[in-house]
Each structure stands twice: as C-alpha cells, then as structure tokens.
Amino acid sequence: MEGNSFSRRGFLLQSVVGAGGAWLAAAWPGVLAAQQHAHHTMSAVAAGAPAKLEYFTPAQAADVEAIASLIIPTTDTPGAREAGVVYFIDRSLRTFAADQQKPFAEALALVDGKRKERFSGSADFASLTTAQQTEILKAIEDTPAFGTFQFATVAGFLCNPEDGGNRDMAGWKLIGFDHAPTHSPPFGYYDAEYVAEQAAARKRAKP
Amino acid sequence: MRKFSPSEEVDFVIVGSGAAGGVLAKELSTAGFRVVVLEQGPYLHEGDFQHNELRTVFQNALIIDWKRQPTTFRKTEQEKAHLQPALMYGRMVGGGTVHFTANYWRFHEIDFIERSKRGPVAGADLADWPITYADLEPYYTKVEWEIGVSGQAGVSPFDPPRSKPYPMPPLPIKSTGALLERAALKLGWHPFPAPIAILSKNYRDRAGCVHCGYCEGYGCEMGAKSSTLASVIPEAERTGRCEIRPESYAHEIRTDAAGRATGVAYFDAKKRENFQKARAVIVSANGAETPRLLLLSKSSQFPQGLANSSGLVGRHLMFNSGSEVNAQFEHPLNEYKSQVVTRVLHDFYELDPKLGFCGGGGLDMRFDQMPIGFALDGAPRDVPRWGAEFKAHIQRNFTRTAYVFCHATSLPVPTNSISLDPDVKDEWGLPALRVTYKDHPDDLKTCEYLVARAMELLDATPALRKWSWPVREQQFGVHLLGSCRMGNDPKTSVINSDHRTHDVPNLFLCDGSSLVTSGRGQPTMTIQALAFRAADRIVHLAKRGELGTPARPSRS
Numbered sequence: 001m002e003g004n005s006f007s008r009r010g011f012l013l014q015s016v017v018g019a020g021g022a023w024l025a026a027a028w029p030g031v032l033a034a035q036q037h038a039h040h041t042m043s044a045v046a047a048g049a050p051a052k053l054e055y056f057t058p059a060q061a062a063d064v065e066a067i068a069s070l071i072i073p074t075t076d077t078p079g080a081r082e083a084g085v086v087y088f089i090d091r092s093l094r095t096f097a098a099d100q101q102k103p104f105a106e107a108l109a110l111v112d113g114k115r116k117e118r119f120s121g122s123a124d125f126a127s128l129t130t131a132q133q134t135e136i137l138k139a140i141e142d143t144p145a146f147g148t149f150q151f152a153t154v155a156g157f158l159c160n161p162e163d164g165g166n167r168d169m170a171g172w173k174l175i176g177f178d179h180a181p182t183h184s185p186p187f188g189y190y191d192a193e194y195v196a197e198q199a200a201a202r203k204r205a206k207p
Numbered sequence: 208m209r210k211f212s213p214s215e216e217v218d219f220v221i222v223g224s225g226a227a228g229g230v231l232a233k234e235l236s237t238a239g240f241r242v243v244v245l246e247q248g249p250y251l252h253e254g255d256f257q258h259n260e261l262r263t264v265f266q267n268a269l270i271i272d273w274k275r276q277p278t279t280f281r282k283t284e285q286e287k288a289h290l291q292p293a294l295m296y297g298r299m300v301g302g303g304t305v306h307f308t309a310n311y312w313r314f315h316e317i318d319f320i321e322r323s324k325r326g327p328v329a330g331a332d333l334a335d336w337p338i339t340y341a342d343l344e345p346y347y348t349k350v351e352w353e354i355g356v357s358g359q360a361g362v363s364p365f366d367p368p369r370s371k372p373y374p375m376p377p378l379p380i381k382s383t384g385a386l387l388e389r390a391a392l393k394l395g396w397h398p399f400p401a402p403i404a405i406l407s408k409n410y411r412d413r414a415g416c417v418h419c420g421y422c423e424g425y426g427c428e429m430g431a432k433s434s435t436l437a438s439v440i441p442e443a444e445r446t447g448r449c450e451i452r453p454e455s456y457a458h459e460i461r462t463d464a465a466g467r468a469t470g471v472a473y474f475d476a477k478k479r480e481n482f483q484k485a486r487a488v489i490v491s492a493n494g495a496e497t498p499r500l501l502l503l504s505k506s507s508q509f510p511q512g513l514a515n516s517s518g519l520v521g522r523h524l525m526f527n528s529g530s531e532v533n534a535q536f537e538h539p540l541n542e543y544k545s546q547v548v549t550r551v552l553h554d555f556y557e558l559d560p561k562l563g564f565c566g567g568g569g570l571d572m573r574f575d576q577m578p579i580g581f582a583l584d585g586a587p588r589d590v591p592r593w594g595a596e597f598k599a600h601i602q603r604n605f606t607r608t609a610y611v612f613c614h615a616t617s618l619p620v621p622t623n624s625i626s627l628d629p630d631v632k633d634e635w636g637l638p639a640l641r642v643t644y645k646d647h648p649d650d651l652k653t654c655e656y657l658v659a660r661a662m663e664l665l666d667a668t669p670a671l672r673k674w675s676w677p678v679r680e681q682q683f684g685v686h687l688l689g690s691c692r693m694g695n696d697p698k699t700s701v702i703n704s705d706h707r708t709h710d711v712p713n714l715f716l717c718d719g720s721s722l723v724t725s726g727r728g729q730p731t732m733t734i735q736a737l738a739f740r741a742a743d744r745i746v747h748l749a750k751r752g753e754l755g756t757p758a759r760p761s762r763s
Binding site: 070071072073075077079096134137141150151153154155157158159160162163171172174175176177178179181182183184185186187188189190191193194195 | 258259260261262265266379380381382383384385386388389417418419420536538539540541542543544545578579581582583592593594595597598601602605606
C-alpha cells in the first residue's frame, strides 16, 4: 500500500487495493442481511437501552475504543467515542465484515506487541497515557493494521446511523453534512452569490 | 413483461442491458421484433437504491465484485499479469448508466476524423471512423429527446452543429459551476452549462431531480437520472415483445456449420447452463466483456475467437486519460447536494499540433464525494490521517473542497488490450479478464497540459489553497473503449459501420468497444447515439431479409 500517494479518484475506483486495504477488501457480503440486525440494535439504543458488545471482550473493546479515539479524538466536539464507533466495529465484525475478524485480531495483536515492547509493566493499551498510546499508533502508522483501524473508525464515525455508528449523527454534524432526502438551490455560498448577482443584473437591465 | 422460453427462437438476443443494450432492446422491440436481453447482474428497482455510502460504494453494490470476477493487469505483453482490480463496470439491469455521473456532451467533429487531420501518431494506430459527426448528429438528438438530457445549446462556441435544442433547461448551478464560470470568463475562456442526462424538470412520465446528492456512484431512487433502467427499458418491456432476463451470464455465442450465430449460451442464477436461440445476436456487454465473450466463443471454425479474423478483438483498448487539481475555499460550497457537474469548458478540446502531442480535453469542476470517502482521501498530503488536526480538517473542509477534473484523450495503442487470462478463472470457471495497458506518452502530455490549465483556472478563483496529484500511467479503467473497433476494412477492424461483424453476418457488436477514438472522455452519450443508429441499420438489414428475421415483424 502506498499510503497517501494515490489519488482520491484512484482510491474510490480501486477501493480494493486502496486505503484501509484489508478492511475494504472484504466483500461486505452480508451487509444487507445485517441491516435488520443493525436496525434492531439501534432502536434498542434509541430506546435508552445500554449498547451491548457482541464480539469484543470488554478489555478488547476498551483498546479498540482507545485507538478509535486517537484517530478521531474528543475535542470541543464529539469524537469517535461519543459516536459509538466501537459498537459499530463490534457489530460489523459479527455481521457484514465477519471475514475481517482475523485481520482485525492481528492488528490488535500488533498493537499489543508494541505495548509490551515499549511499556513492559503496563496492563493494556487502554490504560496507557494518551502520549504513550500516540507513540504506539505512530509506530504502526505505515502498516496495513493502521489502515484497518483508520477505515473502521472513519466508517463508524460517518456511516448512516442505521449501520450502527455515527450515533446522534455526531460525525455528520461535525462535518456539516445534512442528510436530508432532498435539497433545493441555492446549495452553497458561491452559487447563492452568483444567482443574486444575475438577478441584480437583470433588474438593472430593465428600463 | 413478456417471457420467452430459451428454446424458442427469438429474433434478437442482446447480451447486456446497459447504455447500448437498453437502447437496442427498446428500438428493436418497438420495431416489432421479439427480443431477449441477457443481463449478468440483478434486476434492481428504484426502491432498492439507498442513500447509504457504506453499502453502496464500499460494498460494490452496483458494480462487479472482483472476488467473484477477478481481473488481472500488466503494462506490457512481455509481462505476466497479476491479480488486481483493473477495471469496473455496472453489473445490473441498466449497467453503468445506473451509477454514472451522467455527463452527456457530444463528441466533436474532430473525434471522427482526427487521423486525417493530424496524420499518423507514432506508437498509436489512430484511424478515422467510417462515419462522421454528421452521420451521428440525428442520433445524438434522438438520445437527448428519448432518454432525457438537460442542457443549453448555443452557449459553447466549440459545440458541433445540432438539429434541435435540448428538451429541457440545464440543472441549477452549484458553487463549483459558479466558481468555474467566473474564473473562466476572467481568463477569456468559454464556460457552458453542462449537458447532463438527468431530468431538470418532469419529462414524459418521469419526475425531475430533487437534488438528493446521492448521484455519482449511486442508483437514482426516483428515476430522474436517465439510466436505461429508468428510460428505455420500461418502454421496451411495454411493447410486450421484450424480455429482460437478469442474472444470465453469457459465456458463448454458438455458430452453425455455415458460420452463422445460432444463439447465446449462458449461466442462470443457479449456474445452470442455458441456451437462448435467436436469429441474430447483438453483443452490448461493454468494452471489456464484449471482446471477452468473442474470445470465449472460439471453435474449430473460429480458432482465434469469434469475429476475430483480423486478430483485433480486444485490441486498441482506451480508458480515457484524466487528471485533477484540488482546492479549498473560504465559504461552504455544500457540493454534496444535487447532481455533480454544472459547468464545463471545451476550450482545450482541440489543441494546437505545435504543442507536440496529439490529444485534447474537457474540464469541469466538482466534488463527488460523500463523508466516508472524503475523510479517507480528501486531504492534501501534509494533513495527518488521524488525530485532532485530521478531525479539524474534515470538520472544515468537507463542505469547502472542490476538484477540477480534466477528461482527456486516450490514443488507440494496439498492444493495450482485453484478453483471456491463461491462469486465473472466475467463479464460473471461465478465464478471467486480463488487461494490458500503458498510456501512450502523448496521453500523459495531454494530462500535464490540462493540469496546468486547471491550475490557471483555480488561480482565477478565490481558492485558499490548491494542490494536484502527479499524472501517472493508469492501471484501472472505467471507460472501456475501442476493443472491437468499427471500420470499412476487415483487416483493420472488427465491425463495419452497421455494427455488423465482418466475419459473421448475423452478429452485431454495439457498445464502447465500437469506438474508433476515445473522444475526450464522457463516452456514454456517443455509445447511445451509436446504439440508436445501429438499431436503424439493423432494422434496415432485417427488412431486406438478411438476418433471417421476418421481413415484416409482427406488431401483435
């Protein structure tokens, strides 16, 4: 994988060989079958029931959430943690991305190996300081494992909430994406300005 | 919808229901012929299309799945090809017209006669078409009115002559269109409203676009995008003489002792083999699958593959070259709303030969991403891929980013080809598509030239920052063109100007493979104009009794 050096277009069209390699290579075969599951789970969350982990152990989930929170941290706005990214990943590994269980486990093992190497007395990744966690993530930044975490985090942060992530549309609100079923012109600043100028010009042209 | 039994000999079997196959199905069934269309993909309907990026884009819901249908790639014929997604196409009823961006400019006069005008180009087999723009003009107009294209005639001074205006006005301008238009006018260039195969208002029995924004890469859930699924295929079915048979994967065209096609063998959804008998066969399977099907259909009678006495089946593959320049702006563009392109430039369509390369291009400005795709790949290289700075980037720039896209020539290089991979098989046990491709050096020079123009354009906008990606040799094709080219000489072409193969009198090919040159991108409009024209030619031949079809087809 060539990291950032391929073009955006190349990424979209060559998605299988693009960023997030292993994760994207999944055929996402059962994603539609998973829809009902995701709906069901999300409606439980919406009803105030606590979200449940179905794949990760609590310790694994804590590590995954710590990694996701480094990728999209909580700042003055919600991050991966508030958007429930760990629950999205947990569910997807049980359902439509089940064939990613092995690569995901390997990615976590790589992180854990680095932790033991660098911070031998530590218990797990989640209990390290943010500076220590950052050091480890930096060390694996150019590996396929990082791509796996990055894709899963971004997808969990910005997917349709019905797929189990982007809780309260935290990701969409952050980037200014209005998921309305229809829109009307003007759509943005420059076309609004253009249309206003055209109208003014027409008005001036009238005797 | 009428159903036929495979053992019932229909007049035409058409392989593929995309841009060309859909048009041919409608035209031939309307003319009174009985038609079966074999489509390898599923029959999805408007209700199946979702506003869901993860499922649609990252699940490859509407295109080939390389796990089931692998492709291999190599740059030159000396190399062994390796497994890699090397091309994509729409795999469903409607084909690529379901997910396309719907840019519908016409090819210009130069595209049909560039060889005569420019002379030979070393390393390419540039040829004139056996037809001219004037021959195709009535059919371009037919596409605009039959399938529904929005646009404004008479704005671009570079537009070729036309016999009729567009049937409906352009779609509303977006911020990228406004930025492009103002900057281009400052530079003395000639921006014009993009011709788009999406309805800007209600047209016939279809509703106009509501600007949902899930457009490029998505199926239109309300049928405003003029895919063949939304436009001509329902009309074909309404004749009562056309069956669209989905999940039918054609793998062999069979012939009789006289060398005439007898029908098409295909696998159904359960991988059972069937054979659809027909009096004539039309292949519109796209510029990769059409040559592959001919090569798969080799026999003792046709040892090089069917209709391949020239040895050119699969050769002269052209992807269209392309490049892009990116920019960020101060104010929100909100380009994720509505369809994609609203203004186009053709000032560089035909370039001065003194520049030293052969080619040209069209420019547009767009932002064709949804949230996940943008977050993964929408940043300049100096922005980190994670952490607070990454988060600040997606927060600020999702609504403020745009790209200038340069669409350009690919010259026809004989060694760029589709062939059968000798080792890799697909899920049905058939040899995989092998792509051999290396851009002609002139194509790369054209792209470099257009990047410089795109930078000039952005310099005339209030962009806060601009960056480009290096022009590189392509390894992935979306436009699949030229691989069974049209021509008068059976030694240097695969089909004649009636789309009839030189070798098999009742076998026709019509899709991207028929193109002799690549234009400057946006080939679907031309593929559909060819399909409307091919239908006229085929009806003419049938009425002369040359195809074994009834000369006066029943209209019952």
